[in-house]
Amino acid sequence: MSTTTAPLTDVRRAGAGHALVEPSDLPALKHSIAGEPTPSTATETIDVFNPSTGEKIAAVPAGTTEDVDAAVAAALSASPGWASTTPKERSLALLRIADRVEQNAEALARLESFDTGKPLSVSRDDVAQAVDTFRFMAGALRTTTSAAADEFVADHLSVIHREPLGVVGVVTPWNYPLLMAAWKIAPILGAGNTLVLKPSEITPLSTLKFAELVADLLPAGALNVVTGTGPVVGQRLSTHPDIALVALTGSVASGRAVAASAADSLKRVHLELGGKAPVVVFADADLAAAASSLRAAGYWNSGQECGAGCRVLVHASVAEEFTRLLVAEVESFAVGEPGAGDDVEIGPLVSKGHYEKVVGYLDRAREAGIGAAVGGGATGGPGWFIAPTVLVDVPVGAECAREEIFGPVVTVETFTEEDEAVRRANEVVYGLAASVWTRDAARSHDVARRLDFGTVWVNCHLVLASEVPWGGFKGSGYGRDLSVYALEDFSRTKHVMHNRTR
Template sequence: MTATTAAATFTVRRGQGTPAPALPPFGQFINGAFVPPCSAETADVENPATGEILMQVPSGSVEDVDAAVAAAVAAKADWAARTPKDRSSLLLRIADIMEANRALLEALEAANTGKPAAVAEDDISSAIDTFRFSAGAARTFSTPGAGDYAENHTSVILREPVGVVGVITPWNYPLLMAAWKIAPILAAGNTMVLKPSEQTPLTTLKLAELIASEVPAGVLNIVTGPGRIVGNRISEHPDVDLVAITGSVGSGQKVAAGAAGTVKRVHLELGGKAPVVIFDDADLAAAAKGVREAGYWNGGQECGAACRVLVHESVAEKFTELLVREVSEISVGAPGAGDDVEIGSMISGAHYERVLAALEDVRKDGLTIAVGGHALAGPGYFIEPTVVTNVPAGAPITSTEIFGPVVSVETFSTDEEAVTRANETVYGLAASVWTTNSARSLSVPRKLDFGTVWVNSHLVIANEMPWGGFKGSGYGRDLSVYALEDFSRTKHVMYNHG
């Protein structure tokens, strides 16, 4: 593949006079109210687009978690006894409250994450729809019919809540990932204790403030603080019946290890390195636009991002030209800089340095940076959208989750090679196939070892369909009725009528 380079000039557009976001109260949200933390320690919460400190939140302690779990335990019997209709009605009220406060939540999410307007708006819209879907699913959740499967004995399957669910959410989609957990967990009749990322807790706390008068005390509890303290205690707590995390593979391993001591169930939605397999008969212009959208969405800070392109060698040069042209036109900006901004900042100074270090490794490996590849000047943690080309099979970039605005391009010769190479990763979250051949569009997805495979699109998500991975990307499913199944248990009751 011939190297293709572009002399694109990226600058950061800045918002003018962006109003200060409405911040949540200080404290831990336990038993229906914000309460003083057990420790005096606090953590700064930063606006990564400017470097400003937005506010401080408590650095939670084991005692904070214990108080939250005690509140969830006290509330679980009453909440589990509610009818599906009652739980559904509450979830619909939460969705309506979020809709009424949409602008507030979007502004706060953008300020805490550096997201551009389009991403923040999509996050809040998707979170609202998650609650509405789960409200409906709560009322249609069914089990196999009763029947006689042994002579003179009638069997009935009861669907029950798990009990108290501990949740750990990530920094890349703070409110949306909280919604992905809160909605089905409550719909299934559980109570919960949630730890948001210490970097991005503000919209989750704000949601708690907005819905505090609607949710029964103790049903939803939120404890802020570091994973090594708050997350570990949630994972190992004997009164937590299941622990669910969206995060890195390393974080998932720690949660699973902590949960093993009490033999509790775990629900792991972990990292990804999504291959984008582009065959010689693909619509190359559409594929390039698809990678532009799905590879750089949320600045590439997305576990399903279209970050690893495998393109047939016969069309690689043409596709690369199209992709570089598309990426050269991407607009970079801070929140409030305009609705057309596509990429915001990295989430923190530490993550910014990690992405830049990965780009330096790319240079050391002798790979071609066709466009981008550098930090952007000014306040905040901005990095140019980047395309890396001439990537050989087995190069570190093909398997390392950079989690930034970086897409790599490698080539393949045969369908079998494409499938083998795509599957050569510890991750198994998502992939896409680009082809106009109907037989190939049916056969190749079946051979790819990923929980979601798109054909001629990438990163399109529907609340009705499950999301989750294989292999190192974890197990358990978010979204859809499968999420309610994950957060419930079945009990067989058999009646002797002989």
């Protein structure tokens, strides 16, 4: 496969005078505590930038320990009342939240794209999935089950209760601000808890707007949002004595920090961390279908996706043909600002720091002699755009195939034996997601079972549903989002035994 050394990607611009959002669409740039916009106890702020242009668009409070304490106090005050509601009452509240989000779907999608740079098609999908998450949890929380009440000791009746934990601290990432907030808020509230949420300081706007939109649908203090940095706000959530569990979606480094901070108080931790999803393509696979699937699965949200199919392991006998098909798919992408048309598929990376990180990976790959069949670097111009890239002839153990780049970059390696493919797929520290491509049904079952990942797709990739769990193994953390398993993660089990002798 021939390679290039410079991307040839044009970035489509929205043009002067095109406003993705109006000033009135922005949320109050304050914390949300007890259902009200609340100023910080400090005057420091954090700038928020438009990734498409690099321009500052807002500034949010750099939250303090005192701000977190106030939010936790509000959540703690609301906790007994919310915990005592019936499943039906909590279900109806989640359904009202879903309706409110759906009513404001376009405004939320535009705000999300403005803040993150993602194409409108991605943001609209995020909002639709957020709505579905609340509606699913609204139904699921009314059907939770425990072990049947029974006598396991003569004349003693055992009853198993599922109880709320109390106050939950939440830290959400910058790549899916609204959707990842929904993945946490819905089951946490559904299980009867209250919460304090810290959105990423890079992309806080849609979460603040969400809190504004639903404030009248929940008891004051049930949902609180405090903006700020991980070392201050996140650290306080992890160590606060009145928080029962901390849930984080983020990097492995962030997960380690939260788990270490939570250890002193022995509070529970729920971690959904990074990934480096292998895509194992056997010689008998439908190569065109695999390449077409990776067009979305490898590059959705500009590859800023922890389950992205970013590491291809393809059988050597079909590697050239598969790479040709994949490159053709990638070359057809429309790259641009979210306001430049509904057909834009690839936007900028979320921040200057992340852009520089991804460029660094590409530079080091090139210095190591790894070629790019398409893309391979930045596009130039304002904003933080990286050309959609396919790195080919990647040697075993290369940095770009081991570490999470988290950009529009897919690497292609080859293998010759099935056992080799499984072993190499499992060698990374992550264990979030993987896929297997083959027409052999027996192989698909066997290989899927041998892959050490929380989700394994067969002849598809990055297909999600609210009914099935999402979470990883190894360095990708523990705990499950979505499905009834999330409700279980955000509740606790109590055994009550009654002596019924007379």
